[in-house]
Amino acid sequence: MTRLVLLGPPGAGKGTQAARLAETLQVPAISTGDIFRANVREGTELGVTAKRYMDAGEYVPDSVTNAMVADRLSQPDAARGFLLDGYPRTAEQVVELDRVLAAQDAALDRVVEITADTDEVVTRILKRSAEQGRSDDTEDVVRRRLELYTEQTAPLSATYEQRGLLVRVDGMGAVDDVTARLLDAIGVPA
Template sequence: MTRLVLLGPPGAGKGTQAARLAQTLDVPAISTGDIFRRNVTEGTDLGVAAKKYIDAGDYVPDSVTNAMVADRLAEADAGPGFLLDGYPRTGDQVLELDRMLQEQGVDLDHVVEITVDTDEVVKRLTKRAAEQGRSDDTEEVFRHRFEVYAEQTAPLAQTYADRGLLVQVDGMGEVDVVTARLLAAIGREG
């Protein structure tokens, strides 16, 4: 099976592509964003704690995120393979993921970074937010999310490149085209 990490800035299409890849590869797409949203919607203690960070465009603390991911990777459907979307996001999370996988006796197969044009994505996200009446999603908020990504997550690409796991894929273009690029980058066909 396949064990992947999908990296990329906000608005790069990670969620869309994760769902498509997971279906094609027959592995679960594990999204920390989905886990956080479910907890916020359900009003759990974790959801209440996470909401303040999410609303500010910041990341939920590693201790909370790591525990949620460890629990999810321990579920039976993730045993043969998985696709992580939105995790790891920090160097400490990389080390924690390494520990989790070592405990399971498995390794990552690939880390795929979806690259995009920041200005184009910010324009698209701002337009979509306005069309959907989401006044809290402003250009300033989107740019802040990109800054947080650049500071905390983008350096992970170098870590995984040093390990020989990183492949970069252009995320600009039609959804089907990007999916085909991703599958080609990991040596799979749709």
């Protein structure tokens, strides 16, 4: 059983690496960003609310995010483990994730922080925006998201480090090289 959280700034490669790790570990990759974007495309009430925050470069409120993640973690495919990408992002979300896992008599196995150079992150996101036409990826929004990451999410590293769960992995370089470093960090042969 594997329960992982991937931390790292927007554009660090979490989504790409989450998909690769999830396939190797045979657990679902659960991305709050993907769930929000799907709801935006479908025009759901959550999607309308999420889009307003995403377009401004702000995080979707914890109450919405926490409920969505709790529901997702209760689904059968997550019973054998999961990989969370983009959650938790705040101290309050850490508390909620702890509560949800405790109710399932479970705990995280590892928290992996993918590190990346800020200028490279901005370049990656702007390239992705051009390729995918994502309205939430303008340069001003990207810079705001990086500020929010530093303010709200980066401190989670210290929390998980104190718990002995954190491992940092360099997210720069070829995708295959980063994947190999991640697998090594969590103790899985590449």
